[in-house]
Amino acid sequence: MxxxxxxxxxxxxxxxxxxxxxxxxxxxxxxxxxxxxxxxxxxxxxxxxxxxxxxxxxxxxxxxxxxxxxxxxxxxxxxxxxxxxxxxxxxxxxxxxxxxxxxxxxxxxxxxxxxxxxxxxxxxxxxxxxxxxxxxxxxxxxxxxxxxxxxxxxxxxxxxxxxxxxxxxxxxxxxxxxxxVTPIGPRKILVLGGAGQLGLALRDVWGEAGHVEYTTRGMLDLRADDLSTARRWRDYGVIVNAAAYTAVDLAETPEGREEAWAANVSGVSALARVATENGITLVHVSSDYVFDGAKATPYAESDPVRPLGVYGQTKAAGDAVVATVPRHYIIRTSWVIGEGRNFVRTMASLAERGVAPRVVSDQIGRLTFTQDLATAIHHLLSSEAPYGIYNVTGAGEAQSWADVARAVYRLTGHDPDAVRDVSTAEYFADQAGPIAPRPLNSVLDLHRITSTGWSPREAGTALESYLSAP
Structure with a gap:
C-alpha cells in the first residue's frame, strides 16, 4: 500500500x-x-x-x-x-x-x-x-x-x-x-592558464592529482565552434579561469583592444555557456581595475564597477557574464605576485644592481601572493561557500608601490631610501605609446572572504617569506 x-x-x-x-x-x-x-x-x-x-x-x-x-x-x-x-x-x-x-x-x-x-x-x-x-x-x-x-x-x-x-x-x-571494483573518481577540475602565476600556485595546492587538468595557451580554444563538444564536460565539476589578457597598456591600442575583448569577454562568454549547460562551477579571476579608484575607503564586492580603461572594461564585462552562471565564484584581486617576472622581482634586481628607482607613490593597495589566491580558491570550493563575488588580497595596512619597493630594498639588505617617490602622472609623462589609466585606490575589503573561515596572510609577512624562499 x-x-x-x-x-x-x-x-x-x-x-x-x-x-x-x-x-x-x-x-x-x-x-x-x-x-x-x-x-x-x-x-x-x-x-x-x-x-x-x-x-x-x-x-x-x-x-x-x-x-x-x-x-x-x-x-x-x-x-x-x-x-x-x-x-x-x-x-x-x-x-x-x-x-x-x-x-x-x-x-x-x-x-x-x-x-x-x-x-x-x-x-x-x-x-x-x-x-x-x-x-x-x-x-x-x-x-x-x-x-x-x-x-x-x-x-x-x-x-x-x-x-x-x-x-x-x-x-x-x-x-x-x-x-x-574500480572506484569512480571525483568530477574533474580544469585549470585554464596552468602555466601562469596562479596556475603554478594551483599546482602546489592540487598537485598532479588525476582528476585535475591544466591547460596552457593553445590547448583549448574558447572561441572554437566545437567548444561545447571539445570535452565530455559532464565529467567536470569545476573550471578555474586563471587565464586572461592582462597587458593593460597594450589594451589601449586597436589591436590590443580587440585581443582583450576576445580573451576577457568573448572567451569567457563561451566558457560561461559550457559551465551553465553542464552544471559546472566556474571560478573566474577578476581585477581591481573594474573600479576607478576614486573611493576613499576599501572597495566591497557590492560596489558598482566604474572601469577607467579598456582592460578594466573587459574584466567588468567578463564579471557580468560569469555572474549569470548558476554556480560561480568571481575572485577580485590586485597587485598579484607569483612565479616569474613581477614588481617584487624587478625591485629586488634593481636593489642588487645599486639602482635608485623612481616608484609611484599615489597608487595604494595590498600585494596578493598567488599562494594565498590559490588557497582561497581551494577553500571556497572545498567549503562549498555561497556562490558570488569575493575580494581576495593580502591583509594588513594598505601601501603604495613606493612603500612596497622600500620594503623589498630593506628585506634584501639594501638602503630603502634609494627609492624615490613619484606621482603616476610624473612616472608616465615621458612614456611613449598609449598608457592605460590606473585606479589610485586598489584596496579591497576582505570581510566577505574572512567570514567564510579563511584569512589571507598579512602582505608584509608574505613578502618577507617570498623574498627568503630559495
Whole structure:
C-alpha cells in the first residue's frame, strides 16, 4: 500500500549525498497523484538543483526481479510509479566511504537522490512494479562506470528474496566483488592558464592529482565552434579561469583592444555557456581595475564597477557574464605576485644592481601572493561557500608601490631610501605609446572572504617569506 499523507521532507543517510525524500501522495477512490519532481519545492526543501535531462522507466513483471549494482557518472532521482521495491545503494566513489551500504524500501511515496558514483540496485517486492528515474546526463559509451556483484560478501546486502530465488541477469551475476571494483573518481577540475602565476600556485595546492587538468595557451580554444563538444564536460565539476589578457597598456591600442575583448569577454562568454549547460562551477579571476579608484575607503564586492580603461572594461564585462552562471565564484584581486617576472622581482634586481628607482607613490593597495589566491580558491570550493563575488588580497595596512619597493630594498639588505617617490602622472609623462589609466585606490575589503573561515596572510609577512624562499 502506498503511504498517503506524507509531508515533503528530506533525510540524510549513511552515504554522503544519498538523500531519502518523503513525497506527498494524494489518493482517493480513483487512485492517486503525486509531484514526482517539482524543482521549486524540492530545492527549497534542501535538495540540490541537479538539472535532470532524461527520464527512464524500468517495468518489472515478477516479484523478485533484481537489478544492479551499477554506478554511473551522473546524479539520479529514483522513485516508484507503481508497486514497491527494496533498494540498495553502495558507495563506489573513491574515498573514505567507499563500500558504505544503505538499504530501504520504496513505494510511490518515497524518492531517493543518488549522487554520482553511488551504486544503485533494487529488488521488486510486488508484481508489475515500475521503477522510474531522472538523470542529469545522457548515457554515453565514453562515460566512467563501475559495477559491484549483488552477492558481494563485504557489502552483505540482506536481500528480502534470496538471490538464488530471484530473477537476475547473467551480466549482473558476473560483476566483480568489492575488492576488484574500480572506484569512480571525483568530477574533474580544469585549470585554464596552468602555466601562469596562479596556475603554478594551483599546482602546489592540487598537485598532479588525476582528476585535475591544466591547460596552457593553445590547448583549448574558447572561441572554437566545437567548444561545447571539445570535452565530455559532464565529467567536470569545476573550471578555474586563471587565464586572461592582462597587458593593460597594450589594451589601449586597436589591436590590443580587440585581443582583450576576445580573451576577457568573448572567451569567457563561451566558457560561461559550457559551465551553465553542464552544471559546472566556474571560478573566474577578476581585477581591481573594474573600479576607478576614486573611493576613499576599501572597495566591497557590492560596489558598482566604474572601469577607467579598456582592460578594466573587459574584466567588468567578463564579471557580468560569469555572474549569470548558476554556480560561480568571481575572485577580485590586485597587485598579484607569483612565479616569474613581477614588481617584487624587478625591485629586488634593481636593489642588487645599486639602482635608485623612481616608484609611484599615489597608487595604494595590498600585494596578493598567488599562494594565498590559490588557497582561497581551494577553500571556497572545498567549503562549498555561497556562490558570488569575493575580494581576495593580502591583509594588513594598505601601501603604495613606493612603500612596497622600500620594503623589498630593506628585506634584501639594501638602503630603502634609494627609492624615490613619484606621482603616476610624473612616472608616465615621458612614456611613449598609449598608457592605460590606473585606479589610485586598489584596496579591497576582505570581510566577505574572512567570514567564510579563511584569512589571507598579512602582505608584509608574505613578502618577507617570498623574498627568503630559495
Amino acid at each position: 502506498t503511504d498517503f499523507g506524507k509531508v515533503l521532507a528530506v533525510s540524510t543517510t549513511s552515504i554522503p549525498g544519498l538523500l531519502v525524500v518523503d513525497l506527498p501522495v494524494h489518493g482517493d477512490s480513483r487512485g492517486w497523484f503525486k509531484e514526482n519532481w517539482q524543482r521549486e519545492k524540492m530545492v527549497a526543501a534542501g535538495l540540490p538543483d541537479f538539472g535532470p535531462v532524461q527520464n527512464n522507466v524500468s517495468f518489472n513483471d515478477a516479484v523478485g526481479t533484481t537489478r544492479g549494482i551499477h554506478a554511473e557518472p551522473w546524479d539520479k532521482w529514483v522513485s516508484v510509479a507503481t508497486g514497491k521495491i527494496f533498494g540498495a545503494w553502495v558507495d563506489l566513489r573513491a574515498g573514505d566511504t567507499f563500500g558504505m551500504v544503505f538499504t530501504t524500501e520504496i513505494d510511490p511515496s518515497t524518492a531517493i537522490l543518488v549522487p554520482r558514483g553511488v551504486g544503485n540496485a533494487y529488488q521488486t517486492l510486488e508484481a508489475d512494479t515500475a521503477y522510474t528515474y531522472l538523470v542529469n546526463d545522457h548515457w554515453s559509451p565514453d562515460a566512467e562506470y563501475s559495477f559491484l556483484n549483488l552477492a558481494d560478501e563485504t557489502a552483505a546486502i540482506a536481500w528480502p528474496i534470496p538471490l538464488t530465488d530471484a530473477e537476475v541477469s547473467a551480466k549482473d551475476l558476473a560483476h566483480p566483488r568489492l575488492a576488484e
